[in-house]
Amino acid sequence: MAAKDKKILEVKNLTKFFPVKKDFFGTSHSMVKAVDNVSFYINKGETLGLVGESGCGKTTTGRTILRLHEPTAGEIIFEGNNITEADMKPLRKKMQIIFQDPYASLNPRMTVGDIIGEPMEIHDLEKGSQRKDKIYQLLEMVGLNREHASRYPHEFSGGQRQRVGIARALAVKPEFIVCDEPISALDVSIQAQIVNMLEDLQASLGLTYLFIAHDLSMVKHISDKVGVMYLGKLIELADSEEIYSKPAHPYTQALLSSIPIADPSESRKKKRIILEGDVPSPINPPSGCRFRTRCRYSMKKCEELEPEFKEISIGHFCACHLVSE
Amino acid sequence: MEISTELFKPLNKRTPAREEAVRPSLTYWKDAWKRLKKNKVAMICLMAITLIFLAAIIGPYLIPYSYSEQIRGEEDLAPCREHLFGTDGLGRDMLARVLFGMRISLSVGIVASIINLTIGVVYGGISGYFGGKMDNLMMRLVDIIDSIPTTLYVILLMVVFKNPEVNIFELPVLSLFKGLGASLISIYVALGTTYWITMARIVRGEVLSLKEREYVTAAKALGASNMRVLFKHLIPNCIGTIIVITMLQIPTAIFVESFLSFLGLGVDVPMASLGSLAADALGGIRSYFYLLAFPSLAICVIMLTFNLFGDGLRNALDPRMRK
Numbered sequence: 101m102a103a104k105d106k107k108i109l110e111v112k113n114l115t116k117f118f119p120v121k122k123d124f125f126g127t128s129h130s131m132v133k134a135v136d137n138v139s140f141y142i143n144k145g146e147t148l149g150l151v152g153e154s155g156c157g158k159t160t161t162g163r164t165i166l167r168l169h170e171p172t173a174g175e176i177i178f179e180g181n182n183i184t185e186a187d188m189k190p191l192r193k194k195m196q197i198i199f200q201d202p203y204a205s206l207n208p209r210m211t212v213g214d215i216i217g218e219p220m221e222i223h224d225l226e227k228g229s230q231r232k233d234k235i236y237q238l239l240e241m242v243g244l245n246r247e248h249a250s251r252y253p254h255e256f257s258g259g260q261r262q263r264v265g266i267a268r269a270l271a272v273k274p275e276f277i278v279c280d281e282p283i284s285a286l287d288v289s290i291q292a293q294i295v296n297m298l299e300d301l302q303a304s305l306g307l308t309y310l311f312i313a314h315d316l317s318m319v320k321h322i323s324d325k326v327g328v329m330y331l332g333k334l335i336e337l338a339d340s341e342e343i344y345s346k347p348a349h350p351y352t353q354a355l356l357s358s359i360p361i362a363d364p365s366e367s368r369k370k371k372r373i374i375l376e377g378d379v380p381s382p383i384n385p386p387s388g389c390r391f392r393t394r395c396r397y398s399m400k401k402c403e404e405l406e407p408e409f410k411e412i413s414i415g416h417f418c419a420c421h422l423v424s425e
Numbered sequence: 426m427e428i429s430t431e432l433f434k435p436l437n438k439r440t441p442a443r444e445e446a447v448r449p450s451l452t453y454w455k456d457a458w459k460r461l462k463k464n465k466v467a468m469i470c471l472m473a474i475t476l477i478f479l480a481a482i483i484g485p486y487l488i489p490y491s492y493s494e495q496i497r498g499e500e501d502l503a504p505c506r507e508h509l510f511g512t513d514g515l516g517r518d519m520l521a522r523v524l525f526g527m528r529i530s531l532s533v534g535i536v537a538s539i540i541n542l543t544i545g546v547v548y549g550g551i552s553g554y555f556g557g558k559m560d561n562l563m564m565r566l567v568d569i570i571d572s573i574p575t576t577l578y579v580i581l582l583m584v585v586f587k588n589p590e591v592n593i594f595e596l597p598v599l600s601l602f603k604g605l606g607a608s609l610i611s612i613y614v615a616l617g618t619t620y621w622i623t624m625a626r627i628v629r630g631e632v633l634s635l636k637e638r639e640y641v642t643a644a645k646a647l648g649a650s651n652m653r654v655l656f657k658h659l660i661p662n663c664i665g666t667i668i669v670i671t672m673l674q675i676p677t678a679i680f681v682e683s684f685l686s687f688l689g690l691g692v693d694v695p696m697a698s699l700g701s702l703a704a705d706a707l708g709g710i711r712s713y714f715y716l717l718a719f720p721s722l723a724i725c726v727i728m729l730t731f732n733l734f735g736d737g738l739r740n741a742l743d744p745r746m747r748k
Contacts, residue, residue, distance in 0.1 A: 163642075166646055168642060168645060168646055188648065189648045192646065192647055192648030193648070196646065196647075197642075197643070199639050199642070199643060200639075201639055204638055204639040204640065205639040205640050205642075205643050206640055206643075207640040207644075207658050207661075207662070208453075208662070209453065209661045209662055209664075210661075218644070218647060218649070218657075219647045219648075222647055222648050222649050222650075222653070223648060252452065252453070265643075268643070268647070272647070
């Protein structure tokens with residue numbers, strides 16, 4: 101599959117700082133380093149999973165790629181074009197987003213039909229009866245029926261609303277979708293349905309996903325590659341199989357050890373790595389390696405020098421002094 | 426209790442497995458109407474408001490006298506069959522004058538609500554949505570306007586409008602309203618400059634919080650323009666508040682007009698407004714009590730019904746605001 105190896109999206113040194121604590125004159129003296137020097141790429145038709153704990157910058161990364169936040173520095177390259185400063189309107193048709201909270205992401209005053217029809221209205225796509233047909237088709241594509249078009253979001257369950265959100269994203273026939281924790285607000289039984297549906301849609305429409313989540317087993321299921329973030333930094337990136345079988349970074353190891361095993365006797369044998377302390381503030385992150393304050397293997401070097409994000413084996417990147425030697 | 430097996434029936438296989446939503450769709454408005462109907466006070470007020478409007482619009486055509494007509498020999502009559510509300514010292518029918526006064530009062534209410542709905546909503550929406558420096562600037566302007574009392578505006582405007590050297594009715598738009606007289610125009614203009622600030626502040630506050638919602642981010646991600654986000658997503662979501670504020674601002678505006686007319690700043694003679702009627706009647710309060718009673722009663726009823734209805738509407742449209 102030659103087409104599969106084509107990069108659809110590449111992010112180079114993406115950085116996003118948010119100013120905090122403005123003084124009287126509106127100038128800010130400190131920054132939240134939400135995303136700091138993150139680089140990765142996604143091949144066409146693939147899924148990159150992005151994991152990490154709350155507040156590590158996963159969502160900001162996703163939204164900055166779509167230019168919902170303006171990047172502080174770095175480049176975003178989509179289909180070979182640098183879109184860091186481009187006019188986004190035509191690109192909105194190619195890049196879409198699915199939100200985490202299906203209760204907040206649909207306008208309560210619009211019918212489902214209007215919500216799904218809105219992207220077509222904005223981009224002047226289908227008109228009149230054609231638009232109506234397209235809305236019905238999209239509803240059926242996500243497992244709802246056409247009667248639902250005249251209803252309001254509050255009449256639906258969480259899973260159904262998430263389907264509406266997906267239909268809205270698909271209305272412009274995008275190529276790349278940022279799935280911003282699309283399943284974390286749903287019941288476990290519904291999560292599987294939505295993930296399977298996303299996979300089916302990927303296969304039939306040739307979509308590329310950036311799948312942001314904190315459920316590691318779900319990410320393993322859907323992703324081709326997985327990136328692990330900690331405090332605004334990408335610390336490990338590898339093929340899905342590789343990262344789950346041979347995690348290199350101590351943080352990744354700790355994360356993976358937290359996945360429950362559905363077998364009590366196996367589970368008892370497993371040693372769980374428990375991280376001490378809290379995530380440091382992203383306003384004033386630790387010097388050197390950002391993970392050093394909670395790392396079991398922390399050395400003097402970690403404090404002085406920031407580890408490089410290096411390729412340790414083919415396609416496996418990691419930022420840690422332990423593995424780079 | 427035992428359930429015998431005969432009671433069980435085989436399930437029709439063709440019944441779709443997927444649950445069908447059969448309940449009729451309940452829109453926001455239907456839901457609000459249902460809640461409003463339960464509120465007896467609000468429903469009585471709604472009927473009263475309808476009657477007041479009908480009386481003010483059609484009423485004057487149903488009685489044989491006009492508000493300015495003087496009937497010789499029928500001065501200072503107490504309420505009787507020919508003149509239900511009596512007549513004043515110049516022989517004018519009080520019922521006709523009260524109905525006309527209600528017209529003026531309601532027209533002031535309507536002008537105030539139009540100003541609220543246009544300037545107030547748009548100004549507040551833009552200020553809240555764009556935020557930052559623009560918001561700061563726009564809100565400081567509102568503060569300045571708010572700091573000058575309405576009475577002062579009206580007096581100053583009247584000085585300008587009534588100056589014979591400045592004929593305001595020569596201006597293209599205002600020439601249409603020549604019949605209203607300079608005093609009423611200055612009340613409208615004064616309301617126009619001040620009456621939208623409450624609405625602007627409240628809409629700004631609502632928009633400020635609504636714009637952080639995810640559906641707004643979703644609209645932006647779809648490529649919606651700022652104007653589209655503001656008018657399609659944000660303002661429709663504060664429509665409940667907007668309606669309630671408008672409803673509560675109408676009686677305030679009516680009261681301001683009555684109060685100004687009472688002080689002698691209102692309509693020009695021979696026009697009548699509820700406030701000027703009350704002021705005229707004040708001198709004869711011991712002998713001709715009814716001349717004061719009817720216009721005052723009309724003001725009270727209008728104020729009360731609008732306020733109570735506005736309150737009921739708030740409970741119906743936004744159940745969270747209920748006290």
